[in-house]
Amino acid sequence: MATFGVRFLGCKVSHLDAQEVRERLLADGHTERKGEADVAIVNTCCVTNEALAKSRQAVSRAARTHGRVYVTGCAANLEGEPFRGLPRNVVVVRRRSEETPAAVAADLGALGCVQDDARLERVRAFVKIQDGCSFSCNFCVIPLVRGGTRSRRADAVLREIRRRVAQGHREIVLTGINLGCFRDRAAGYTLARLVREAGQTPGLARVRLSSIEINHVSDELVSALRDTPTVARHLHVPLQSGDDGVLQAMGRRYSASTYLRRLDGLEDFNLTADVIVGFPAEDEHAFANTLRIVRQARLTKLHVFPYSPRPGTKTAGNDPVPAAVKKERSARLRAQSDAACLAHWRSKLGRDDVVLVDRPGRGYGDDYSPWLVRGQVGQLVRVRAAGVTEEGILAA
Ligand code: SF4
Numbered sequence: 001m002a003t004f005g006v007r008f009l010g011c012k013v014s015h016l017d018a019q020e021v022r023e024r025l026l027a028d029g030h031t032e033r034k035g036e037a038d039v040a041i042v043n044t045c046c047v048t049n050e051a052l053a054k055s056r057q058a059v060s061r062a063a064r065t066h067g068r069v070y071v072t073g074c075a076a077n078l079e080g081e082p083f084r085g086l087p088r089n090v091v092v093v094r095r096r097s098e099e100t101p102a103a104v105a106a107d108l109g110a111l112g113c114v115q116d117d118a119r120l121e122r123v124r125a126f127v128k129i130q131d132g133c134s135f136s137c138n139f140c141v142i143p144l145v146r147g148g149t150r151s152r153r154a155d156a157v158l159r160e161i162r163r164r165v166a167q168g169h170r171e172i173v174l175t176g177i178n179l180g181c182f183r184d185r186a187a188g189y190t191l192a193r194l195v196r197e198a199g200q201t202p203g204l205a206r207v208r209l210s211s212i213e214i215n216h217v218s219d220e221l222v223s224a225l226r227d228t229p230t231v232a233r234h235l236h237v238p239l240q241s242g243d244d245g246v247l248q249a250m251g252r253r254y255s256a257s258t259y260l261r262r263l264d265g266l267e268d269f270n271l272t273a274d275v276i277v278g279f280p281a282e283d284e285h286a287f288a289n290t291l292r293i294v295r296q297a298r299l300t301k302l303h304v305f306p307y308s309p310r311p312g313t314k315t316a317g318n319d320p321v322p323a324a325v326k327k328e329r330s331a332r333l334r335a336q337s338d339a340a341c342l343a344h345w346r347s348k349l350g351r352d353d354v355v356l357v358d359r360p361g362r363g364y365g366d367d368y369s370p371w372l373v374r375g376q377v378g379q380l381v382r383v384r385a386a387g388v389t390e391e392g393i394l395a396a
Contacts, residue, residue, distance in 0.1 A: 002030045006043070140313060151182045161201050208234055241276065242293025275302050287329050353383055
């Protein structure tokens with residue numbers, strides 16, 4: 001029997017990929033152990049240069065303390081062999097996410113089924129409904145390392161949600177690379193229908209979408225979000241840029257005005273977004289447009305990514321904006337985001353919310369605003385906003 005540890009870098013999908021390997025190894029009879037173990041699985045990320053460097057460091061560290069290290073996930077599938085030169089106990093698994101758990105398990109050897117219902121380590125349960133992307137944005141490496149879009153069957157997703165709720169998870173996050181592409185044509189499901197049915201799972205307190213492209217914010221989806229009482233009042237809608245020229249150069253499929261129009265009527269949702277700063281076509285005027293659209297769309301929390309070219313993409317050889325300019329623009333955008341968050345939190349003063357405590361002293365409310373609260377981890381607590389700090393809303 002092998003002892004193993006799993007870690008991931010990057011997004012929620014990477015977290016889920018790591019979780020699937022973990023569950024498979026537990027089901028095969030291996031034992032999970034924190035710290036030293038025979039085997040480490042590192043599910044990697046390559047969305048930026050920094051993420052790739054951190055993935056390499058994590059693998060290199062694990063190779064010193066484990067007998068064998070399996071490198072899985074996006075960076076393992078990146079062209080150019082980014083893990084070349086690491087010690088011989090490092091095994092790079094170049095597989096699609098759905099094939100990876102079986103590939104690692106086969107290499108390690110099965111030991112008989114002893115734990116086939118592993119609970120997730122986190123309070124909110126991420127459930128993958130879709131993987132891959134067929135949008136081909138010019139800067140993005142994800143379609144190259146994860147492949148085109150494909151969906152899970154709706155009945156498998158709904159079954160997993162029921163299993164997670166039975167395990168005690170009160171909040172489910174429907175997760176994927178490009179969630180709006182979810183379809184189960186054979187069973188007649190769109191994302192909207194899936195949301196409606198997932199939201200009716202007995203015992204479930206809250207369901208949210210991890211992220212949704214603006215092209216997929218349709219009337220059908222918005223109705224499903226509005227009609228389902230368990231749906232959280234939060235949407236993460238990648239913007240990437242607020243300038244039409246930059247959006248076009250990025251190969252995004254919308255204009256700034258479409259982005260604003262589709263969010264019209266969602267005033268009661270907390271809207272958050274990803275923005276790329278310092279894309280090749282971005283000058284000061286274009287960046288000013290981004291600041292403006294962020295304000296007009298009422299976005300609060302922004303994930304700001306300074307542009308870094310990814311190998312194999314259309315813009316791989318193009319990076320003219322100096323690093324210092326990217327840094328300065330990123331700081332301005334983050335400052336605007338911080339101010340928008342504070343204003344949003346202040347607007348809640350004196351009002352009630354239900355917070356899912358996910359760490360000691362902290363949790364998130366219905367619209368994914370952070371709260372400083374007392375309560376047991378995993379519990380939903382009813383609170384009133386008594387103040388605001390830079391870290392979140394103070395519960396009375
Ligand atoms: S929508 Fe564009 S940015 Fe998002 S994963 Fe697909 S290709 Fe990448």
